[in-house]
Amino acid sequence: xxxxxxxxxxxxxxxxxxxxxxxxxxxxxxxxxxxxxxxxxxxxxxxxxxxxxxxxxxxxxxxxxxxxxxxxxxxxxxxxxxxxxxxxxxxxxxxxxxxxxxxxxxxxxxxxxxxxxxxxxxxxxxxxxxxxxxxxxxxxxxxxxxxxxxxxxxxxxxxxxxxxxxxxxxxxxxxxxxxxxxxxxxxxxxxxxxxxxxxx
Amino acid sequence: xxxxxxxxxxxxxxxxxxxxxxxxxxxxxxxxxxxxxxxxxxxxxxxxxxxxxxxxxxxxxxxxxxxxxxxxxxxxxxxxxxxxxxxxxxxxxxxxxxxxxxxxxxxxxxxxxxxxxxxxxxxxxxxxxx
Numbered sequence: 139x140x141x142x143x144x145x146x147x148x149x150x151x152x153x154x155x156x157x158x159x160x161x162x163x164x165x166x167x168x169x170x171x172x173x174x175x176x177x178x179x180x181x182x183x184x185x186x187x188x189x190x191x192x193x194x195x196x197x198x199x200x201x202x203x204x205x206x207x208x209x210x211x212x213x214x215x216x217x218x219x220x221x222x223x224x225x226x227x228x229x230x231x232x233x234x235x236x237x238x239x240x241x242x243x244x245x246x247x248x249x250x251x252x253x254x255x256x257x258x259x260x261x262x263x264x265x266x267x268x269x270x271x272x273x274x275x276x277x278x279x280x281x282x283x284x285x286x287x288x289x290x291x292x293x294x295x296x297x298x299x300x301x302x303x304x305x306x307x308x309x310x311x312x313x314x315x316x317x318x319x320x321x322x323x324x325x326x327x328x329x330x331x332x333x334x335x336x337x338x
Numbered sequence: 339x340x341x342x343x344x345x346x347x348x349x350x351x352x353x354x355x356x357x358x359x360x361x362x363x364x365x366x367x368x369x370x371x372x373x374x375x376x377x378x379x380x381x382x383x384x385x386x387x388x389x390x391x392x393x394x395x396x397x398x399x400x401x402x403x404x405x406x407x408x409x410x411x412x413x414x415x416x417x418x419x420x421x422x423x424x425x426x427x428x429x430x431x432x433x434x435x436x437x438x439x440x441x442x443x444x445x446x447x448x449x450x451x452x453x454x455x456x457x458x459x460x461x462x463x464x465x466x467x468x
Contacts, residue, residue: 166433169468182432190451
């Protein structure tokens with residue numbers, strides 16, 4: 139009995155010693171292995187490419203001065219992975235906000251407002267419980283000028299003994315007054331690796 | 339009279355206290371182009387241009403472009419860090435390095451646009467990815 143307990147204990151110690159320690163990764167200095175699935179570096183690359191191209195093209199320069207108001211429309215995930223497309227759109231929104239050229243509305247969305255509090259706060263009108271001087275007045279919400287939409291596509295190929303996974307991140311910025319796409323971009327992300335790797 | 343001098347000195351003293359702290363520093367001369375030694379063995383930086391894109395409000399957006407020519411098949415990682423007039427970093431989308439592959443004899447052109455019109459200077463860092 140004692141020998142068995144000792145053997146189990148030794149095994150556990152050996153296994154614990156072999157396991158890779160958990161560590162923090164600094165995104166500013168990450169040369170780590172590449173996954174076949176989409177990781178944060180891919181979203182960062184796509185967002186950087188998109189924002190730099192939007193700024194360089196002048197598409198987000200409001201000729202009347204001031205900032206454009208953008209709404210995030212549908213970003214379709216046509217990949218085999220479960221992707222939260224906010225990983226992409228949030229980076230774009232933050233960068234455009236920092237550029238001083240575009241501000242995003244959270245009061246409108248395809249599936250209802252992103253922040254329902256904008257509407258909820260207006261339900262306080264005519265409530266005797268609230269000081270009405272602080273309640274939002276009618277006609278103060280800003281309608282969007284631009285809409286950001288897009289699609290993430292995945293294609294898998296077998297190349298000799300390897301697997302090639304292609305991702306295409308396609309984005310369009312539509313001017314809502316005319317319905318015209320005033321900016322469009324596509325970032326291809328191509329990965330080649332072991333055929334045993336799983337990309338879903 | 340004594341009172342007048344006392345009040346004047348007090349005002350001068352307070353003005354001295356209210357002066358802005360020194361924000362500029364000239365401790366380090368920041369290089370616009372920083373190339374790691376490992377990169378120099380495999381490629382040459384042939385060009386480095388900067389351009390200012392006119393903005394509607396009269397502001398100008400900084401854009402840089404550089405070209406590298408590879409002497410052998412190699413990989414490159416690069417990043418541009420942006421600074422405002424005070425020398426403070428202006429953040430862009432991400433902080434990571436962009437990676438590129440170059441074939442022998444190939445010249446590739448890369449460009450980057452500043453995240454904000456406040457940007458007045460930059461530092462381009464070229465390194466070899468691990």
